[in-house]
Amino acid sequence: MTQKKQKVKEQFHLFLTKKRLKATLQRNLILDAFVDLDRPTHMDELYLILRSKHSHIGHATVYRALRLFAAAGIAREFSLGDGLTRYELAGHGKRHDYLVCSDCGTVTEFDNSSIEERQLAVARSMGFTVEALKIELRGVCSRCLTQSG
Amino acid sequence: MTQKKQKVKEQFHLFLTKKRLKATLQRNLILDAFVDLDRPTHMDELYLILRSKHSHIGHATVYRALRLFAAAGIAREFSLGDGLTRYELAGHGKRHDYLVCSDCGTVTEFDNSSIEERQLAVARSMGFTVEALKIELRGVCSRCLTQSG
């Protein structure tokens, strides 16, 4: 277990204790999956990961857990153009830039406090083909670019 | 009728003719309301405006009309954090910055091709209290700021 994971789990249990909420098996499993994935995600992705190992977990429980993580300050809730509610590990400031692959849909974080031109340069250096300038930078990620040609 | 409105209506009718689609009373009413409002909006807002004058319009028709405007290149579809699909008049480039008032929900356009610091300065000069830096700048608009204190 990484240092970061340990810290997050401690923070969560402190929150639960303070609020007189309960540390259930499901909440621990969901938090583990969320921290282990280590990139912005959403309910359905986590649900599939969890179901593959623990087939008894309900989808409502995953939704509720993610909201709880946000309430605990462990996760940050955000949203892109699609209908999905997304979550990422919290605690990295006010800037939230995402590279959204229009091919595979993968969301990559891209925090950079310098100016626009610099943001574009970094995006390109990550193999991202920028199509439009928005908080969500949409394009094709390096993996998809390699696979298709 | 403004120059801009005239042009938009011509563009729409050209599109309809090309595609062998029909210029209906409803489509004209919806386009008028959309252009007259002159700021980013969504189906429900337009529906209320339209129903107040023309009580026989169906909500599905408004949804379909807005999608059609986007297909015609007249409108641009986008989305903010809430569940609503928004539309704005198209034709002002790739940059799309919005000031979203966290109090009244009004969306204001804020297109600026210079760097971040400059964006923040412009936002402030418009009376907007910036809370976080994202494509959607959330804060309080000048109107709400005046009303509350």
Add this chain to the structure above:
DNA sequence: AATACAATGACATCCACTTTCATTGAAGAC
């Protein structure tokens, strides 16, 4: 006019998400 077929609108359905509620189970009291 008459015809062809796109558009409308009431209604049903979809999908992400939330709520409900009977049952389960975590944690403090003893």
Add this chain to the structure above:
DNA sequence: GTCTTCAATGAAAGTGGATGTCATTGTATT
């Protein structure tokens, strides 16, 4: 360890924005 309490779970129902269905209406062409 057992008891007691009440939060948590999960299956199922509900919600809300958006879209599909289809009988009827309306537009544009002949």
